[in-house]
Amino acid sequence: MEVTASNIKTARLASALFFFVCVPMSLWDQTYVLGKVFVPQDPVATSIGLLSNEFLFRTAIVSHLAGFIIFAFMILLFYSIFKSVDKHLSRLMIFSLLAQVPVVFVFEVFNYAALMVLKSEARPAFDAAQQQEVAYFLMRLPRYATGAGMGKLFLGLCFIPFGMLVFRSKLAPRIIGMLLIIGGVGYVADCCIAILLQRADYVVVRSYLIYTTVCYALALLWFLVKGVRNQTPIR
Secondary structure, three states: OOOHHHHHHHHHHHHHHHHHHHHHHHHHHHHHHHHHOOOOHHHHHHHHHHHHHHHHHHHHHHHHHHHHHHHHHHHHHHHHOHHHHOHHHHHHHHHHHHHHHHHHHHHHHHHHHHHHOOOOOOOOOOOHHHHHHHHHHHHHHHHHHHHHHHHHHHHHHHHHHHOOOHHHHHOOOOHHHHHHHHHHHHHHHHHHHHOOOHHHHHOOOOOHHHHHHHHHHHHHHHHHHHOOOOOOOOO
């Protein structure tokens, strides 16, 4: 495989999109705004937080959708570099990414519906307590068990073939491919654990799952600094 200056720039651009766009957007919508709005096990406090921070909540919806689109563009940039290594693995990476699209958009519909319920625009026949319970339920769906797991499942199934492509290509150290694979396996495990285990049990393995996130972040950091290296792959 011939490595061109264009491929090096493409790899750095893709990683830059992750660290300087996707990560800040994720911290905004999944950490800052969610922390101000969502209160676990408390529909009343969640409803008050949602209505008190309505504009922030709306920006979080837009941020999450935009962040996912940019993340998808990042994967497509890497696909353009590694697609010649193995067309089947490359297609699997893209198919897994495409499968995540409806999951992300449907869950943001749930979030928007929660806001509409509280503002009596969807079901004005509900009383205040019912509106709060329904809104809390709609917001809870994307964040626990099956909801949180499904998004991570497809993300993991995207990173696993991506890591295998990197490992086989020799355009990066093999450890980088292994880190991507570990990160992908961690997300798939996260999905299975979230569905199979109770929350108390789930917390026990949380530290392992955090390390898997660090693994693929380190791999992408290598691409940000080094791009891809000029080395003929082993056949």
